Amino acid sequence: MEEVQERERGGLLSTIGFIIREALFTGSLRYYMAAIGLILIALYGLYLWIMVQHAPIFIGSDIGGMITTAMNDSVPWGLYVSFFVFWVGVAAAGILFGIAAYVFGDKEYIKVAIFGEIQAVAAIIIVLLLIMVDIGRPIRALILMPQLPNLRSMLDWDFIVLTTYLTLNLIAAIVTIHYYRQDKPLPRKFLVPFIIIAAPFAIGIHTVTAFIFQALTARPIWNSPLMAPRFVATAFASGPALLLLALYIAERYVEEFKVSFSVYKKTLYVIVGALIVGLYFTFSEIQEIYWYTTEAAKKAQAEELFFGLHIPYLATLLWLWIGFGIAAVILGILPQVHNTKKGILTVSIFTVIAVVAEKTLTIVIPGYIPGTLGEIRPYYPTPLEIGITIGMHAIGLLVYLLLAKPALKAVVIHYFSGKGHH
Amino acid sequence: MKARDDKTGSQESNGKNEGVSRREFLKIAAITSALTFISISRDDLMKLLVPVKLEDLLMQNYGGEESSDPLEERAKEKEAELKEWCNNEAQRICRETGEESAACTEARKRCNMIKVKSTPANKGVLFAMALDVNKCIGCRRCAYACVMENNQARNLGIEWIKVLEMPRDREEIEKLDILKANMYYKEAPKPDKVYVPVACMHCENPPCVMVCPVRATWKEPDGIVIIDYDRCIGCRYCITACPYGARHFNWAKPYVPPTEINPNMHILGNVIRQPHVVEKCTWCIQRTRDGGIPACVEVCPVGARSFGDLNDEESPIRRIFEEYGAFVLKPEAGTRPKFFYFFGPRRTPPRKSSLIREGGG
Numbered sequence: 001m002e003e004v005q006e007r008e009r010g011g012l013l014s015t016i017g018f019i020i021r022e023a024l025f026t027g028s029l030r031y032y033m034a035a036i037g038l039i040l041i042a043l044y045g046l047y048l049w050i051m052v053q054h055a056p057i058f059i060g061s062d063i064g065g066m067i068t069t070a071m072n073d074s075v076p077w078g079l080y081v082s083f084f085v086f087w088v089g090v091a092a093a094g095i096l097f098g099i100a101a102y103v104f105g106d107k108e109y110i111k112v113a114i115f116g117e118i119q120a121v122a123a124i125i126i127v128l129l130l131i132m133v134d135i136g137r138p139i140r141a142l143i144l145m146p147q148l149p150n151l152r153s154m155l156d157w158d159f160i161v162l163t164t165y166l167t168l169n170l171i172a173a174i175v176t177i178h179y180y181r182q183d184k185p186l187p188r189k190f191l192v193p194f195i196i197i198a199a200p201f202a203i204g205i206h207t208v209t210a211f212i213f214q215a216l217t218a219r220p221i222w223n224s225p226l227m228a229p230r231f232v233a234t235a236f237a238s239g240p241a242l243l244l245l246a247l248y249i250a251e252r253y254v255e256e257f258k259v260s261f262s263v264y265k266k267t268l269y270v271i272v273g274a275l276i277v278g279l280y281f282t283f284s285e286i287q288e289i290y291w292y293t294t295e296a297a298k299k300a301q302a303e304e305l306f307f308g309l310h311i312p313y314l315a316t317l318l319w320l321w322i323g324f325g326i327a328a329v330i331l332g333i334l335p336q337v338h339n340t341k342k343g344i345l346t347v348s349i350f351t352v353i354a355v356v357a358e359k360t361l362t363i364v365i366p367g368y369i370p371g372t373l374g375e376i377r378p379y380y381p382t383p384l385e386i387g388i389t390i391g392m393h394a395i396g397l398l399v400y401l402l403l404a405k406p407a408l409k410a411v412v413i414h415y416f417s418g419k420g421h422h
Numbered sequence: 423m424k425a426r427d428d429k430t431g432s433q434e435s436n437g438k439n440e441g442v443s444r445r446e447f448l449k450i451a452a453i454t455s456a457l458t459f460i461s462i463s464r465d466d467l468m469k470l471l472v473p474v475k476l477e478d479l480l481m482q483n484y485g486g487e488e489s490s491d492p493l494e495e496r497a498k499e500k501e502a503e504l505k506e507w508c509n510n511e512a513q514r515i516c517r518e519t520g521e522e523s524a525a526c527t528e529a530r531k532r533c534n535m536i537k538v539k540s541t542p543a544n545k546g547v548l549f550a551m552a553l554d555v556n557k558c559i560g561c562r563r564c565a566y567a568c569v570m571e572n573n574q575a576r577n578l579g580i581e582w583i584k585v586l587e588m589p590r591d592r593e594e595i596e597k598l599d600i601l602k603a604n605m606y607y608k609e610a611p612k613p614d615k616v617y618v619p620v621a622c623m624h625c626e627n628p629p630c631v632m633v634c635p636v637r638a639t640w641k642e643p644d645g646i647v648i649i650d651y652d653r654c655i656g657c658r659y660c661i662t663a664c665p666y667g668a669r670h671f672n673w674a675k676p677y678v679p680p681t682e683i684n685p686n687m688h689i690l691g692n693v694i695r696q697p698h699v700v701e702k703c704t705w706c707i708q709r710t711r712d713g714g715i716p717a718c719v720e721v722c723p724v725g726a727r728s729f730g731d732l733n734d735e736e737s738p739i740r741r742i743f744e745e746y747g748a749f750v751l752k753p754e755a756g757t758r759p760k761f762f763y764f765f766g767p768r769r770t771p772p773r774k775s776s777l778i779r780e781g782g783g
Contacts, residue, residue, distance in 0.1 A: 054698075056674060056675040056697035056698070057697060057698060061675075062675050062677075063674075063675075064674070065673055065674030065675055065697055065698065066656075066671075066673045066674070066698060067578070067673035067674040069673075071673070072673070073580075073661060073667070073669075073670050073671060074667075076658035076661040076662055076671060077658060077662060134657070135655055135656055135657050136654075136655065136656015136657070136658070136671070136697075136698030136699065137654070137655045137656045137698050137699070138655075140653075140654075140655050141635075141636070141655035141656075141657070144636040144638075144653060144655060145635060145636060145655075147636075148636045148637045148638075148653070149635070149636075149637075150632075150634055150635055150636065150637045152632045152633070153632065153633050153634055153635040153659070154633070155633070155635035155657060155659055156635045159635070212659075216629065216633075216662060216663050217629065217665060217754075217755050217756065218629065218662070218663055218664055218665035218755065219662065296599060296601055297601060300601050367662070368662075370601055371667055372664065372665050372666060372667040373584060373586060373600060373603065373605060373620060373666070373667045374586075374599075374600050374601040374602060374603045374605075375605060375667070
């Protein structure tokens with residue numbers, strides 16, 4: 001009888017019950033306030049999307065439509081695709097903690113690896129939502145993409161790797177919670193296959209995302225095989241930086257939860273290394289564009305990017321990336337900074353700013369200005385686009401919050417309950 | 423017959439020492455080859471029996487799983503749907519302007535004439551278009567005719583044909599560049615300008631078709647690159663991939679007043695579009711598949727455009743190739759366009775702007 005009860009408590013279903021209970025029915029007032037705030041923002045974003053931006057599709061109205069965005073035939077992709085690129089990078093970097101924990105067996109990383117997985121889940125949810133609001137006919141896309149895949153189209157490959165990576169990370173997070181909440185260590189028979197499959201997929205999602213852009217002859221500034229490596233390099237800076245900030249917040253608000261300083265410090269090594277590689281790639285691209293190139297279209301687009309002739313914010317963002325990137329590297333090298341938690345968090349904030357500047361509009365927009373026939377139509381996102389983008393981010397954050405809470409609880413049960421395991 | 427006897431004889435002597443099966447095989451092979459030889463030498467027979475290419479048969483279904491029948495079915499459905507919509511619109515116009523008004527009768531007439539076709543590609547045809555850069559005066563009548571013919575949304579300002587204005591003076595030679603071209607000019611023709619109309623190039627190697635995630639766009643056997651509006655998901659990847667800016671998106675619900683509707687429609691061409699789908703030039707598929715020529719060719723006041731079948735030796739396109747030679751835009755894109763530019767016999771505006779000044783006083 002006791003054994004049956006034991007098994008029931010250890011079942012996967014009861015783990016899902018545990019997650020729901022922890023996520024929805026326990027928590028402080030602050031937690032509920034945050035969740036409700038995010039839900040309201042998300043609902044407003046969805047309202048804008050359904051009732052304004054996609055009104056002709058969802059409610060058949062004559063007014064509204066994607067014409068309410070600043071996108072046009074010259075600049076067909078805008079803010080949504082820009083942030084899509086950024087969050088793919090953040091998702092890819094989630095695996096870094098997993099590699100440190102499960103491949104190299106770092107005792108401190110094992111305690112926090114699950115947050116990398118949850119970050120990947122939340123980031124990919126933002127990614128998929130941004131694609132959903134960007135596509136003109138999302139329901140048709142859901143029906144047709146599995147039926148009529150075109151394996152020459154990188155969008156299909158991206159869809160495949162993104163959904164696979166999402167599933168992998170979701171499974172990993174649930175399994176981790178499942179074992180930790182029963183105060184059991186993760187079994188090797190789960191860890192080994194997970195890391196073997198998930199690590200290449202992490203690189204894969206960002207590589208395929210870069211492949212969407214880099215193989216197009218019509219857009220010369222994207223047409224560089226350095227795009228995918230640069231994406232991955234800066235992803236490994238921004239993802240861990242965001243993760244460190246999230247861990248710090250968790251440490252502050254959950255008393256029992258403690259993160260070893262070695263996690264902060266070792267992650268900083270990766271951030272600084274990745275930033276150096278990313279900056280080096282930018283430097284290499286500058287040489288390619290300005291030294292010998294006689295390709296007029298590429299030069300014109302690069303001038304738009306570096307000097308912002310018609311869209312000043314592009315140049316601002318690019319120099320923000322270079323400036324904050326170099327600043328973060330220098331700060332990270334200084335011993336006064338990398339030996340204190342506060343210093344490492346500062347470097348993380350610098351890194352996030354730098355990579356947001358590097359991997360959003362600065363990637364997408366220069367490919368369209370000037371356009372294929374030399375037309376210059378400056379793109380400034382409308383408030384509607386910004387609102388919908390924020391709404392989709394709110395959904396992602398909400399997912400993060402709802403998954404991180406049970407995960408924290410499970411980690412605390414396993415590692416910090418004072419039973420003296422570790 | 424003589425040839426056959428000779429062949430078998432010589433081969434029998436060659437293969438005498440080898441196995442029976444080999445000899446038999448050679449015999450059959452020789453007979454078959456001789457028979458083929460006889461049949462293909464009969465020129466008069468060829469006039470009666472037209473050769474069929476396997477590729478033509480296989481390419482019939484290229485790009486889509488559906489054969490022509492479902493397409494016909496869809497065209498019928500679309501026709502009924504459009505007629506209903508059009509009649510409602512016409513009803514509204516009649517209520518507003520009175521039953522006797524010209525707008526009312528025109529709208530009613532056009533609504534009743536709506537016909538949505540699904541004409542498949544003609545066998546062995548490969549369409550191409552050519553444009554005489556020396557003749558083009560940049561009047562943009564082609565762009566206007568295109569909007570009218572192809573039921574383009576009047577509320578969205580979509581134009582499939584863009585005309586680029588570039589300087590032709592030697593002093594401004596560095597401005598002779600697509601990147602510095604002006605497509606928003608107000609007056610034409612100007613003596614010191616050259617005009618280069620650009621629309622879909624109907625590439626042999628179209629990047630837009632490669633990138634489509636749902637195979638909603640493909641190259642038809644007659645070379646026309648088309649979009650299935652019922653399949654397009656509006657991701658706009660093809661707009662990004664096209665090096666000629668030929669593809670356009672319906673950013674809102676498109677509207678064409680019934681008084682301006684072109685009732686001659688093709689399901690893959692100029693049916694009234696839906697919101698949030700991509701569209702592009704189809705070389706007036708509703709006309710050309712039935713033996714007509716595209717509206718832009720027909721309307722051009724200086725006859726700068728020619729359209730025809732590349733496989734037909736009598737077609738104007740072939741003459742242009744032979745007499746003037748053809749050029750393509752952006753060859754570095756490697757898309758092998760089937761829209762050609764050529765330099766015809768005479769420049770309509772004089773070569774030098776100074777001549778105009780002298781003549782004018």
